[in-house]
Amino acid sequence: MSDCIFCKIVSGDIPGDIVYQNDDVLAFRDLNPQAPTHILVIPKRHIATINELQDADAELVGKMYLAAKEIARNEGIDEAGYRTIMNCNAGAGQTVFHIHLHVLGGRQMSWPPG
Ligand code: 5GP
Ligand code: ZN
Numbered sequence: 001m002s003d004c005i006f007c008k009i010v011s012g013d014i015p016g017d018i019v020y021q022n023d024d025v026l027a028f029r030d031l032n033p034q035a036p037t038h039i040l041v042i043p044k045r046h047i048a049t050i051n052e053l054q055d056a057d058a059e060l061v062g063k064m065y066l067a068a069k070e071i072a073r074n075e076g077i078d079e080a081g082y083r084t085i086m087n088c089n090a091g092a093g094q095t096v097f098h099i100h101l102h103v104l105g106g107r108q109m110s111w112p113p114g
Contacts, residue, residue: 001046006098010044019074024060025067027103036106037075037082041067048097050088068103077105085113 001007009016009028016028019039030038041064047053053061065084072078082105087094 001098004046004096004098006040006042006096006100007046010042020067020071022063022067025063027067027071030102035104035109037077037104039071039075039103041071041101041103042098047099049094050086050099053099064101068101071103072105075105081105081109083109 005014008014010026016026018026018028020027020041024044025041026044027039027041030040043060043064045060047057068084069078072082082103085102085104086099087102
């Protein structure tokens, strides 16, 4: 998707503070962090929202969570705890329409979310 900022981070057209990647998944620090650790895990392939996920994407979504686990360990937040969130559509606060798993940690999280 030529007009998608996260696709541009995948292609290198715009910079990202990349912390992890493999063949399918890329992870980089959020530009506007909401916690001491705030990293976004994305599939390298463009998928707009959770609603567009297909059965064939099941392994890809699993790889996003395995990346989150790895990142949490690398960031040293795995034992204290961290939150993973994927917002779907505007009502949930999605502003970038390329799915991304937020990985937030380094502070106490509250519940319920806003
Ligand atoms: P959403 O609101 O869609 O769940 O999350 C989008 C996230 O992407 C926000 O936390 C926002 O700060 C982050 N973001 C938006 N544009 C950029 C960008 O160009 N680079 C990075 N690293 N993060 C971005
Ligand atoms: Zn995209």
